[in-house]
Amino acid sequence: DQQVKQNSPSLSVQEGRISILNCDYTNSMFDYFLWYKKYPAEGPTFLISISSIKDKNEDGRFTVFLNKSAKHLSLHIVPSQPGDSAVYFCAASPAGTALIFGKGTTLSVSS
Amino acid sequence: DADVTQTPRNRITKTGKRIMLECSQTKGHDRMYWYRQDPGLGLRLIYYSFDVKDINKGEISDGYSVSRQAQAKFSLSLESAIPNQTALYFCATSDAIAPKGLFFGPGTRLTVL
Numbered sequence: 001d002q003q004v005k006q007n008s009p010s011l012s013v014q015e016g017r018i019s020i021l022n023c024d025y026t027n028s029m030f031d032y033f034l035w036y037k038k039y040p041a042e043g044p045t046f047l048i049s050i051s052s053i054k055d056k057n058e059d060g061r062f063t064v065f066l067n068k069s070a071k072h073l074s075l076h077i078v079p080s081q082p083g084d085s086a087v088y089f090c091a092a093s094p095a096g097t098a099l100i101f102g103k104g105t106t107l108s109v110s111s
Numbered sequence: 112d113a114d115v116t117q118t119p120r121n122r123i124t125k126t127g128k129r130i131m132l133e134c135s136q137t138k139g140h141d142r143m144y145w146y147r148q149d150p151g152l153g154l155r156l157i158y159y160s161f162d163v164k165d166i167n168k169g170e171i172s173d174g175y176s177v178s179r180q181a182q183a184k185f186s187l188s189l190e191s192a193i194p195n196q197t198a199l200y201f202c203a204t205s206d207a208i209a210p211k212g213l214f215f216g217p218g219t220r221l222t223v224l
Contacts, residue, residue, distance in 0.1 A: 034212045100156070
């Protein structure tokens, strides 16, 4: 059973608007959550993370929100730019083992 | 120079052949991982190693084996390749799970005919 779920395979947004990517998880023991970005023909790259003791982390245009009671996190990109078009993976860290990834959401930002 | 390198970058092989994918890193990290990416399935963990003497199975280890030859080298083998092992394979490293996460290599595209 999937422990990290990204239920939207794709998202289309206009340049300058907000992009919101969602992620749900099932294991309440996850202590860290991360977002990765992947362009075609490249490996995923780290984007932003959040500890389970926080509910928000911000880095420039990127903000991650964590709602532990709902076991839900979201990535907000404001304003969206065409260069943000990529696949975004949500990942969770169970203590003492490797990251578990969701299936990814493909974001397309049109100009 | 890239911090995490993978060889080969592309490989086409036939069913039943033995294949080795190699990964090396210059980041000085103790932890190394192999993931595969399939369309619609995201990144799935094959094997991981927290140090040279440590090897752990991931969620999809069947049909694969690994060798941690040194801190900087972690290879993935397919003993007898089959078509459903056609995928994009990524090696990754970390010095800790959080907060910096994983550093990925550029990937190896493997096609098994």
